[in-house]
Amino acid sequence: xxxxxxxxxxxxxxxxxxVKGKGFNVDFVxxxxxxxxxxxxxxxHTTIAPDVAKDQPFCLGVDEAGRGPVLGPxxxxxxxxxxxxxxxxxxxxxxxxxxxxxxxxxxxxxxNTETELGRHVGWSVQSISAKxxxxxxxxxxxxxxxxxxxxxxxxxxxxxxxxSGIQIREIYVDTxxxxxxxxxxxxxxxxxxxxxxxxxxxxxFPIVSLASICAKVTRDVQLELVRYLLQTQDWGSGYxxxxxxxxxxxxxxxxxxxxxxDIVRYSWQTARDILEVASSKxxxxxxxxxxxxxxxxxxxxxxxxxxxxxxRSWFGTDFAF
Amino acid sequence: xxxxxxxxxxxxxxxxxxxxSLMPCFIDFDGPAPVSEFxxxxxxxxxxxxxxxxxxxxxxxxxxxxxxxxxxxxxxxxHLPLPxxxxxxxTGNGQDNIEDEASVSExxxxxxxxxxxxxxxxxxVSTSIEQNQWYKGIVEWTQFASKIAYTE
Numbered sequence: 001x002x003x004x005x006x007x008x009x010x011x012x013x014x015x016x017x018x019v020k021g022k023g024f025n026v027d028f029v030x031x032x033x034x035x036x037x038x039x040x041x042x043x044x045h046t047t048i049a050p051d052v053a054k055d056q057p058f059c060l061g062v063d064e065a066g067r068g069p070v071l072g073p074x075x076x077x078x079x080x081x082x083x084x085x086x087x088x089x090x091x092x093x094x095x096x097x098x099x100x101x102x103x104x105x106x107x108x109x110x111x112n113t114e115t116e117l118g119r120h121v122g123w124s125v126q127s128i129s130a131k132x133x134x135x136x137x138x139x140x141x142x143x144x145x146x147x148x149x150x151x152x153x154x155x156x157x158x159x160x161x162x163x164s165g166i167q168i169r170e171i172y173v174d175t176x177x178x179x180x181x182x183x184x185x186x187x188x189x190x191x192x193x194x195x196x197x198x199x200x201x202x203x204x205f206p207i208v209s210l211a212s213i214c215a216k217v218t219r220d221v222q223l224e225l226v227r228y229l230l231q232t233q234d235w236g237s238g239y240x241x242x243x244x245x246x247x248x249x250x251x252x253x254x255x256x257x258x259x260x261x262d263i264v265r266y267s268w269q270t271a272r273d274i275l276e277v278a279s280s281k282x283x284x285x286x287x288x289x290x291x292x293x294x295x296x297x298x299x300x301x302x303x304x305x306x307x308x309x310x311x312r313s314w315f316g317t318d319f320a321f
Numbered sequence: 322x323x324x325x326x327x328x329x330x331x332x333x334x335x336x337x338x339x340x341x342s343l344m345p346c347f348i349d350f351d352g353p354a355p356v357s358e359f360x361x362x363x364x365x366x367x368x369x370x371x372x373x374x375x376x377x378x379x380x381x382x383x384x385x386x387x388x389x390x391x392x393x394x395x396x397x398x399x400h401l402p403l404p405x406x407x408x409x410x411x412t413g414n415g416q417d418n419i420e421d422e423a424s425v426s427e428x429x430x431x432x433x434x435x436x437x438x439x440x441x442x443x444x445x446v447s448t449s450i451e452q453n454q455w456y457k458g459i460v461e462w463t464q465f466a467s468k469i470a471y472t473e
Binding site: 139140288289 | 345346347348349350354355358359360377378379380381382444445446
C-alpha cells in the first residue's frame with residue numbers, strides 16, 4: 001500500500017519541521033526514532049498483535065548497523081516471529097542486496113500492524129549514540145570497548161523480549177568476529193533456546209535479515225535527521241573511507257571543541273587525526289592542542305612536536321605578582 | 322630577563338562572572354572561542370543523586386562540582402597580556418627595559434569581573450570532589466593558612 005507523496009505526510013511529533021523535498025531525504029520515519037533529539041541513544045520496542053499466542057515457539061534474529069562509521073549511532077536490533085510463521089514471501093532476502101529505498105519500504109510494511117506481517121513480527125532496537133560510543137572508549141579509567149558494548153546490548157535486548165512473555169526457542173545472530181566464543185557465551189546466557197552465531201546470518205536466516213533492516217533504517221534515518229536539523233551539507237555515508245565524510249569533518253571542525261551536533265565519534269582515529277594530532281597531514285591549520293595529562297596516551301604522535309613546558313605548568317608561572 | 326611585575330587594575334564595576342571552570346586538561350589556546358555553544362549551554366546533571374554536573378569536551382565525559390570560595394576570598398578574572406605585547410609606555414619610566422638586566426619590566430592588567438564560586442571538572446572518576454587536588458588546595462589550605470597566619 002503506497003503512501004501519498006504529499007509534501008508533509010509524515011506522522012510524528014514536530015513533523016512540521018521536516019519538509020520532504022526541502023533537503024530532507026527520508027520517505028518513512030520509523031517509530032524507533034526520536035525526532036526531537038535524534039542524535040541521542042534510544043531504546044524502542046514493539047509487540048506482536050494481542051491475538052497472536054505468545055506461548056508458542058518463537059525465533060529471534062539479531063543484527064546491527066553502523067559499527068564502523070565515524071558519524072552517527074551504532075544500532076542493535078532484534079526481530080522475532082513465531083517459528084511457524086513463514087517469512088519467505090515478503091522480500092527479506094540478503095539485506096545487503098536491498099537498496100535503502102527497499103529497506104525503508106520493508107520496515108514500513110513491518111510497522112503496518114494491520115497486515116499479517118505486522119501482526120506476527122515484533123522488533124526492538126537499541127541505538128547507541130556517537131557521543132556515548134566515543135565517551136566510552138575515551139574514558140580515563142574503565143574504558144568500554146566496542147565488543148563488550150555490542151555483547152551487552154544484544155543480551156539486554158534479547159532478555160527484554162523474554163521478559164515480555166515471548167518463548168524464544170531459536171536465536172540467530174550475525175557476527176563480524178569469530179563466531180564460536182560468542183555463540184558459547186550467548187548459549188550459556190540463554191539455555192532455553194538454540195543459539196546460532198554465524199557470519200552472513202542475514203542472508204541465511206530471514207529473521208536476521210528483518211533485524212538488519214530494522215537496524216539499518218533506524219540508523220540511516222537518525223543520521224539524516226541530525227544532518228537536516230544541523231542544516232549542514234551532505235556528509236555522505238558517515239564512513240571514513242567516504243570522501244564526502246572526511247571532507248565534511250575537515251571543513252566543519254572547530255579547532256578547540258570539535259564538531260557540533262554530537263554526531264562525531266571522537267574516539268575514531270579519523271576524528272582524532274583532524275582534531276588532536278598537529279603533525280597529521282589532515283589536521284586543521286588552526287590546530288589547538290589539548291593535553292589531558294595521560295602518561296600512557298592512546299596513539300598520538302608526540303615525536304613530531306616537543307611537548308611544551310606550558311602544558312605542565314598551567315598556573316601561569318611565567319608571571320610574578 | 323627577569324619576570325615582569327604585574328599591576329592589576331580593578332575595572333569590574335560590579336560585574337560577576339558566572340561561568341568559571343577549572344578543566345582537567347591544558348588547552349593551548351588564548352583566543353576567542355564559542356564556549357557557550359559547545360560547553361556552557363550543554364551542561365546537564367548526571368543521572369544519579371549526587372548533583373554532579375555533566376558535560377563533554379572533545380568527546381570525553383567530564384563530571385563537575387561547584388566549589389564556593391571560602392569566606393574572605395574572592396575570585397578575579399584578569400586579562401593577561403599576550404607574550405610580546407607589553408606596552409612599555411604604561412610603565413613609570415620611559416626607558417627601553419628589554420636589554421637592561423637590572424630593571425624589571427612592568428605590565429598592567431585589568432580585572433574584568435569577579436566570581437565567588439566556580440566549577441571543578443574531572444574525568445570519569447569514582448572519587449568524590451573532596452578528593453580532587455584543586456578542591457583540597459582551596460578548601461584545606463586556606464583553612465590551614467588562616468590558622469597559622471592570623472591577622473587582626
